[in-house]
Amino acid sequence: MDVLTASDLIRLFDAWKQLFAEQREFLIALDGKVGDSDLGITMSKSFAAAAEAVAAEGGAAGISKLLRTAGATMARTAPSTMGTLTATGFLRASKAVETATALGTAEMAAFWIAYRDGIAERGKAKVGDKTIIDVLDPAARTLEQQAAAEASLSTALTAAATAAEDALENTKTMVAQHGKAAAFQEKTVGLQDAGATVGALLFRKLSDFVASA
Amino acid sequence: MKKFLNDPVNFVDEMLEGIYRAHSEVTFAADDMRCMVTSKPKTGKVGIATGGGSGHLPLFLGYVGDGMLDGAAVGGVFQSPSSEQMYQVTKAIDQGAGVLYIYGNYSGDIINFDMAAELADLDGIQVKQCVGNDDVASSKVGEEHKRRGVAGIYFVYKAAGAAAAEGLSLDEVHRIAEKARLRTRTMGVALSSCVVPEIGHATFSIGEDEMEIGMGIHGEPGISRKKLGSADAVIDEMMERIFAEQDYKSGDDVAVLVNGLGGTPLEELYILFRRVAHLLEGRGVNAKHVWVGEFATSMEMAGASVSILHLDAELDRLVSAPANTPFFKHFSA
Numbered sequence A: 001m002d003v004l005t006a007s008d009l010i011r012l013f014d015a016w017k018q019l020f021a022e023q024r025e026f027l028i029a030l031d032g033k034v035g036d037s038d039l040g041i042t043m044s045k046s047f048a049a050a051a052e053a054v055a056a057e058g059g060a061a062g063i064s065k066l067l068r069t070a071g072a073t074m075a076r077t078a079p080s081t082m083g084t085l086t087a088t089g090f091l092r093a094s095k096a097v098e099t100a101t102a103l104g105t106a107e108m109a110a111f112w113i114a115y116r117d118g119i120a121e122r123g124k125a126k127v128g129d130k131t132i133i134d135v136l137d138p139a140a141r142t143l144e145q146q147a148a149a150e151a152s153l154s155t156a157l158t159a160a161a162t163a164a165e166d167a168l169e170n171t172k173t174m175v176a177q178h179g180k181a182a183a184f185q186e187k188t189v190g191l192q193d194a195g196a197t198v199g200a201l202l203f204r205k206l207s208d209f210v211a212s213a
Numbered sequence B: 001m002k003k004f005l006n007d008p009v010n011f012v013d014e015m016l017e018g019i020y021r022a023h024s025e026v027t028f029a030a031d032d033m034r035c036m037v038t039s040k041p042k043t044g045k046v047g048i049a050t051g052g053g054s055g056h057l058p059l060f061l062g063y064v065g066d067g068m069l070d071g072a073a074v075g076g077v078f079q080s081p082s083s084e085q086m087y088q089v090t091k092a093i094d095q096g097a098g099v100l101y102i103y104g105n106y107s108g109d110i111i112n113f114d115m116a117a118e119l120a121d122l123d124g125i126q127v128k129q130c131v132g133n134d135d136v137a138s139s140k141v142g143e144e145h146k147r148r149g150v151a152g153i154y155f156v157y158k159a160a161g162a163a164a165a166e167g168l169s170l171d172e173v174h175r176i177a178e179k180a181r182l183r184t185r186t187m188g189v190a191l192s193s194c195v196v197p198e199i200g201h202a203t204f205s206i207g208e209d210e211m212e213i214g215m216g217i218h219g220e221p222g223i224s225r226k227k228l229g230s231a232d233a234v235i236d237e238m239m240e241r242i243f244a245e246q247d248y249k250s251g252d253d254v255a256v257l258v259n260g261l262g263g264t265p266l267e268e269l270y271i272l273f274r275r276v277a278h279l280l281e282g283r284g285v286n287a288k289h290v291w292v293g294e295f296a297t298s299m300e301m302a303g304a305s306v307s308i309l310h311l312d313a314e315l316d317r318l319v320s321a322p323a324n325t326p327f328f329k330h331f332s333a
Helices: A006-022 A024-032 A039-057 A063-077 A081-096 A105-123 A133-148 A153-173 A180-188 A194-212 B008-022 B083-093 B107-122 B153-165 B170-182 B231-243 B266-282 B313-320
Strands: B026-028 B035-038 B047-054 B071-077 B099-104 B127-132 B184-190 B210-213 B224-227 B253-260 B286-293 B303-310 B323-325 B328-330
Touching (some): A006 A063, A024 A039, A024 A194, A039 A063, A039 A081, A039 A194, A063 A081, A063 B083, A081 B107, A105 B107, A133 A153, B008 B071, B035 B083, B047 B083, B047 B107, B047 B153, B083 B107, B099 B170, B153 B184, B170 B313, B286 B313
Parallel strands (some): B047 B071, B099 B127
Antiparallel strands (some): B035 B071, B184 B303, B210 B224
């Protein structure tokens, strides 16, 4: 597809919901190494609730309103830190694409830049702190470059998903600075960050969704 | 652990049920007892909300009432309430004039209050925030943004609450809260540990003859642990740190709060205040308003804190104003 419409967005949330249902145990195990094991539960619960809420609202609401509904629903369903951060990302994305009737490459870049900035601001994290930001930042910047080069949406998202996965691998070299993992410091070296894993999963599914449609 | 409990899991909810059964002036929003709101909202008034973990009564719930706060969300013992609970309180207390959040500088509370403010903004409710950071011991001068919020938040509630009751705008109430925050300093000292009911044993251990200066209200490490000195010597050390923070000139007025942390008798708090009064008098500083009692506790922790609010004419007027909440009554002179 060249652009993502409001009805596509509803199906995308359903795909993300299935993704996090499948990855629930994997994320629980990953987070359990240095966190409190609730990440898999938080993500599966919040995306399930968001997918249901946007489906109930329907495509006529438009992209911005659907993203707002998704974010607000997540904030209410999963009051853990990662749930709140993910929710913030969607709320900020909603504002960034307020006037868009469909998401092409440029709008998709604006979406993820706002998503990254919202999470960085709320979580007070910066690049290199071993968080989801370390995946969102290179992915969002890749989208920005692809938009400048006027790449198609599927080309841009393929590049962004690859950038996200490379960046996730790179988090293994970092020392955690935030959340419960921060207490483990050097012991986090060699482990991929659980939050960053969520970021890479989101991008891979988004890229596959656009490529297959 | 020696506590009056049923199942420790129900500690917070049974405490809340008791409060609602005792005090009809307060009720709760969204069918959630942890979302306390006043039963007597005032049309057109700026709403003031607070929140944080349970285990600090009368903080936070105890200050919901006339001349103080309109709502408070509480979490489990020493745990932040959720953004949803804060948002529900915000929605319930907004009277069209906006809502001010006043809470302590803890990362869990900040992330959830920020989220609640964003959700409220989507509903068109204007929210401003004031994040208390009065604990001198928790970071050095120049890094005040890292300081924890402790008992001195009471002064911020009192000043902002009175300003809102006077009918001032959200910007004005926020300005006054910020001024009270910036002019408040607190130092604390702990003699024994708190016990979180669901954990069942002391959060930290401390010797029979020891004290810890600067300990936080959740048992966060302080700045020095040593042999417990005389009451006067303890106050001398604490007040020296407070006096070093601001220029308290001869003839200045201050408000003083000597706060018990939960396990220290009122008698001892007055012995502490006596020395605070001597030190202020020695500098020619006038203790214009004095409160001695339990205002922000840490379960059964023995210990105390001293908070000083450096007054100006506006803050003097506002802290003098009447207030009436389930845990706090103040009558105008």
